[in-house]
Amino acid sequence: MSQSMNRRAMRAGSAAVAALLAIGLTSCAATSNGATSADGGSSGDGAGSGEKVTIKFAWWGSDSRVASTQQIIDAFEAENPDIHVEPVSTSWDDYFEKMNVMAAGNDLPDVMTQDDRYLTEYASRGLLADLASLDVDTSKVDQSVVDTGKIDDTLYGIATGVNVHAVVADPAVFEQAGVALPDDTTWTWEDYSDIAAQITAATGGSAYGVQNYSFIEPVLAIYARQHGEEIFTKDGAIGVSPETIESWFQRTVDQIASQAEPSAETATEIQGAGVDGSLPSTNKGAMAWFWSNQLSAIEKSAGRPLTLLRAPGDSEFERTGEYLRAAMYYAVSAKSEHPAEAAKFVDFMLNSQTAGDINLTDRGLPANLEVREAILPKLSDADKTSAAFIESLTDDGTFADSKPVPPKGSGEVSDITGRINSDVIFGKITPADAAQRWIDEVNKAIGQ
Amino acid sequence: MSAISELRTLSTKRRGPRPTAVTNLRKSDGRAAAVFLAPWFLGLFAITLFPLGASAYLSFTRYDMLSAPQWVGLQNFVDMVHDPRLLQSLRVTFTYVVTGVPLQLVAALAIAVLLNQGMRGLAFYRSVVYLPSLMGGSVAIAILWRQVFGEDGLVNKALGVFGIEGMGWVSNPDTALWTIVLLHVWTFGSPMVIFLAGLRQIPDMYYEAAQLDGASKWRQFRSVTLPLLSPIIFFNLVMQVITAFQAFTQAYVVSGGTGGPSDSTLFYTLYLYQEGFQNLRMGYASAMAWVLVLIVLAMTGANFLLSKFWVFYED
Numbered sequence: 001m002s003q004s005m006n007r008r009a010m011r012a013g014s015a016a017v018a019a020l021l022a023i024g025l026t027s028c029a030a031t032s033n034g035a036t037s038a039d040g041g042s043s044g045d046g047a048g049s050g051e052k053v054t055i056k057f058a059w060w061g062s063d064s065r066v067a068s069t070q071q072i073i074d075a076f077e078a079e080n081p082d083i084h085v086e087p088v089s090t091s092w093d094d095y096f097e098k099m100n101v102m103a104a105g106n107d108l109p110d111v112m113t114q115d116d117r118y119l120t121e122y123a124s125r126g127l128l129a130d131l132a133s134l135d136v137d138t139s140k141v142d143q144s145v146v147d148t149g150k151i152d153d154t155l156y157g158i159a160t161g162v163n164v165h166a167v168v169a170d171p172a173v174f175e176q177a178g179v180a181l182p183d184d185t186t187w188t189w190e191d192y193s194d195i196a197a198q199i200t201a202a203t204g205g206s207a208y209g210v211q212n213y214s215f216i217e218p219v220l221a222i223y224a225r226q227h228g229e230e231i232f233t234k235d236g237a238i239g240v241s242p243e244t245i246e247s248w249f250q251r252t253v254d255q256i257a258s259q260a261e262p263s264a265e266t267a268t269e270i271q272g273a274g275v276d277g278s279l280p281s282t283n284k285g286a287m288a289w290f291w292s293n294q295l296s297a298i299e300k301s302a303g304r305p306l307t308l309l310r311a312p313g314d315s316e317f318e319r320t321g322e323y324l325r326a327a328m329y330y331a332v333s334a335k336s337e338h339p340a341e342a343a344k345f346v347d348f349m350l351n352s353q354t355a356g357d358i359n360l361t362d363r364g365l366p367a368n369l370e371v372r373e374a375i376l377p378k379l380s381d382a383d384k385t386s387a388a389f390i391e392s393l394t395d396d397g398t399f400a401d402s403k404p405v406p407p408k409g410s411g412e413v414s415d416i417t418g419r420i421n422s423d424v425i426f427g428k429i430t431p432a433d434a435a436q437r438w439i440d441e442v443n444k445a446i447g448q
Numbered sequence: 449m450s451a452i453s454e455l456r457t458l459s460t461k462r463r464g465p466r467p468t469a470v471t472n473l474r475k476s477d478g479r480a481a482a483v484f485l486a487p488w489f490l491g492l493f494a495i496t497l498f499p500l501g502a503s504a505y506l507s508f509t510r511y512d513m514l515s516a517p518q519w520v521g522l523q524n525f526v527d528m529v530h531d532p533r534l535l536q537s538l539r540v541t542f543t544y545v546v547t548g549v550p551l552q553l554v555a556a557l558a559i560a561v562l563l564n565q566g567m568r569g570l571a572f573y574r575s576v577v578y579l580p581s582l583m584g585g586s587v588a589i590a591i592l593w594r595q596v597f598g599e600d601g602l603v604n605k606a607l608g609v610f611g612i613e614g615m616g617w618v619s620n621p622d623t624a625l626w627t628i629v630l631l632h633v634w635t636f637g638s639p640m641v642i643f644l645a646g647l648r649q650i651p652d653m654y655y656e657a658a659q660l661d662g663a664s665k666w667r668q669f670r671s672v673t674l675p676l677l678s679p680i681i682f683f684n685l686v687m688q689v690i691t692a693f694q695a696f697t698q699a700y701v702v703s704g705g706t707g708g709p710s711d712s713t714l715f716y717t718l719y720l721y722q723e724g725f726q727n728l729r730m731g732y733a734s735a736m737a738w739v740l741v742l743i744v745l746a747m748t749g750a751n752f753l754l755s756k757f758w759v760f761y762e763d
Contacts, residue, residue, distance in 0.1 A: 093705070096726075097725045097726070100513045100514065100725065100728060101513065103513060103514045104513040104514065121514065121728070122514065125512075125514045125515045127514060264619075264620075264709075265599065265615060265616035265619045265620050266599060266616060266619070268616065268619035268620075268708070268709045269598060269599050269616050269618070269619040272594075272618075272619065272704050411726075411727070411728075412726075412727050415706065415722075415726070418706060418708065419706070419708065419710070419711060422621070422708050422709045422710040422711075423710050426620075426621055426709065426710055428621075428710060445727070
């Protein structure tokens, strides 16, 4: 008779145990409230003069960003010996889950990095402070970039740096296929699809023309802007027409058929593999859409120089589509007990050359134009490429206006887009049905 | 007390006088027991009952975690009826439970019978076949699973040897769920160990009598082993059904937290998690949790009712 058997059997069988196990389920949904209240108020120590003030700073990011951010904190503390900055960091995947739970426990960090998908979510619930009323200098930041952090004319977030969504292209694959790199100031969406199909055909399938673009929504945002629309209007309603969404999904379907891009299964697998597993990262494709600051990571994986192309179709419809996106924002909690110190820290992150030299382009190409200018020589080749790319688009006025901050609930748009795209590429729904479902589900998410 | 008879007292309505030794023990050691149980009770109240009460309350509210909950009555439960993703998650979960649990039990029983042939080094083999269960629920194995069933994975390499062209098993909506069912079947260790112990409880005399009557091995298995083992099978079934309804880690990791492709691996618990922690609908998620409790209770109740027809208690 085995011992483990006896013990198991003793516990076992009883309906009471079964019920308890089952009931244990519900607690997983509820542990969030109150779980964090235990350590609440730890930042409230020592507000009196001469005593050391502690503020919390939360950010997401990889190990290298943890190390570099700590350097910045050290430099800040050296300049401000009466302020102690307590770091709170997680990976991107867990970040907003953690922030949501902290907000629920009334324990938001004094300073946090924010993402545009959640900025309205937090601001509309009164969780974020008006930065214009605090002592943060934004005079060195381009006004259109400052505006990306404004909701109803209140400044809730200051852009850390900027990104632009663009086509990462691998010249080596173009050469291998015998296809010339397109003139990206004039190319149309048809050119884009044709070139991609040619490359797959010419390389015999060892490299694909382009990676599927419709798992996430930034390309739709560009495409909508080219048609004079916005995914979300300034009033927070959907501004993109079903026809635009339909033709956007239709291109995916057509490109799978023409083998310009991988099959549904392969596309799903590549998407799941993230930046490191993308087509250009693995030398298996000529083009893929990414944020400009991801170029250096992709180039590192690829092991050869890559370049950036503008979105196709900028001269095809009503206007240009690209927009500057805040890579992330610095935001201050409305309930911070030390707003002045929090503002001082934000100002240091934004405006000091010391912080800029450590950050480089890790939080996007610096929003502060003087800091940006000064770090340019220190950048890697890939970062220089993306900096020059942003500069050339800025110079010829491609970023005609800033994209409105998305409304509350827009954090779900990526997931919705990805889900619907799966159904489209596996042929479960038509692009027309996909467009309607996208509008219905996004409306539900933003509570319209 | 043997495992079988213990189970019997626990799971049937048979009432008999309890052994007097237990009664005496309870009297003399009552205070000590209370002291030893105190930490557990503390945990029960702080970690189980309080969140339980909170989630019960939240299930009647709209709660986004960032602002105070608002009472909405039964609205969350009404919404669930009209939520296509919820229905999809039920479909996925029931498919998983209805296929994964029986397959896993069959595998567990088969291995247990095999190991019960009186071989040498039983302890070693038992540990080896138990190994997958120790790792199966882990994130590492789920990631490994993604690789093994990926387009360039081991499975397709093996198929390639036979000239069969594989597919992206995890990235195809028609097959993704089955890779997770397979992962579940593979973790047959804990029911297997229980089966093994149960098999060793069956007295040899029944087999000897059956052999004298000329019964074949298969006949012995059907007419002796299965009936005598049925209380153990029942116990394993109840426990595994409950565990299977709570499956989360595998689905979360294999699909990268999305339940994709095309919601084909959207387990109930995964959808609950997405709604609560990603989409800030904690009230709805709490309501979902309670509905799951009711479903699991109903399934367990049905199991107990049906057990009358097939579970055999010796004597």
